[in-house]
Amino acid sequence: MDGSFIELNGQPFYVRTWGNAGNPPLLMLHGFPEFGDAWRDLAPYLADHFHCIAPDQRGYGQSWAPEGAQNYTLSKLVSDMAALIEHTHAPCTVLGHDWGASVAYGLAMFRPDLIDRLIIANGVHPAPFQRAMASGGAQSKASQYINQLRAPDAAQHLSANNFAKLEQFFRHGMGVDWLSDAAMEDYRTEWARPRRLNAMLNWYRASPLVVADPGTPRNDLPELSPDRLRVNCPHLLLWGPNDMALLPESTAGLEDFAPNLTRITIPDTDHWLHHQNPHAIARAILDWTQQNPT
Template sequence: MWFAEAMADRIDTFSHDNLTFDVLDTGPLDGEVIVLLHGFPERASSWAQVSTLLNEQGYRTIAPDQRGYSPGARPRRRRDYTIDKLVGDVVALIETIGRPVHLVGHDWGSNVAWFVTMQNPDLVIDLTAFSVAHPAAFLRSLLGPQALHSWYMGFFQLPFVPELALSGQWAPTRYWMSRGGLGRDELARVREEIVDYGALTGGLNWYRALPFADRRSFGRRVQVPTTMVWSDKDLFLGRDAPAKTAEYVDAPYDLIVLPGVTHWIQTQAPESAAAAILERVSG
């Protein structure tokens, strides 16, 4: 792909599909660019500790608040959150940056990163995926125990009820989120940065758009060097999908297992997260 001149100034926002996205851009302007994609229920700020560690090593980190999270990018229809649109947003960001990037994702951000990499290998130098496996590996794992880990995806299809449940008022939901690894301070951050910020329905719409996904694209293979990072205390992703992911990568591949860490790797184990990214991007 032909690129315009790489951006020499900070990127605070970018536009795509008549939407405007907020961006956290830190580190040396002339450093190699690492794009960090957040998951649910988080925003770009979830990468703050990891970004600092990467910036100290000379890398520039760019983390967007994605579709449904940025106030200027909250379309109402769930069809506006299909994977092709989420991928298009990230492609627009990379084109704004003006050069291929090291791509990193966590949770839903990993899912988007997988698809960006499969469909646009010319935009991605390498991929580091946290807590979500290759889409085809994940689908295969749903035939086994992973279905029990992913029950909430069905619950999130309901209208209104998930918003009520995740607003922080229901004790069973607080227990489920705490059991999933979120501490009291992190639950307060979800309340402030997602619920009070008006981003909860937008984040849930990523799940509500799943019935409209074109599954024919899920089996594409990855052609760039890739690292999959999985933590063995992850309540939402079992061991099977990460174990199968190597079958879909036609490039150097590493699986890193973090013992004793929950799903929320980048906030609870930022040093390990940064080390995994640095090992991949420096390689």
């Protein structure tokens, strides 16, 4: 693994890479509360076939972390990664997990010239996800934590006692502890960088997605158009079925927005599937990319 700073849209971003730079590029986008090194388990399995590129996204790790939720709208996050793809001589394959999936979908929908294949690992397209969160049903209940993370004092709450609450959320929230103590210390180091935790939480605050109260559907939200939010490139959705934050209904009807969709379930994994079974994830990615050449 190599790491260095590069300038994107005039700001510094830290980027890790695995594999030969002559290989086809694979942009790997982490979610909350991780950083670019989130891909250290998976990337070695892919590095013989791809040049794996894993940035610390805006507000995370060693990258630029401006203050204010207005600096974390999806358009700004997509602009960062569009600049990175252009830096690597686009187009490329993009892999996103969790919040990284939101940026990956944004690239596929609004900058399709930069992406030739889209891979999502336990992440959600905004339209089916909003529909599920607005229903007042199981996904609404599972998503109540979003309101807690949007609270003004969330960073203070989560960072108390050496990030005890954030560790609980991250390490035990799904019921399976996949983290070593050494890896946990690496995460604490990144979370402790000045202003980073609040910047990470600004991704939630800047999102327009609405979470309904359980049992109280929201019927006042605009319908999200498949024409505007379409993913036309080949799309692979990898899913850990034991995810307790993103339920199966959060991807129901995804085919309406992604007509060239392949779904693959990775058994006995949850939201953190890329850590729990990286070999199976890599095999699925390699098999699918061979079937969908660029």
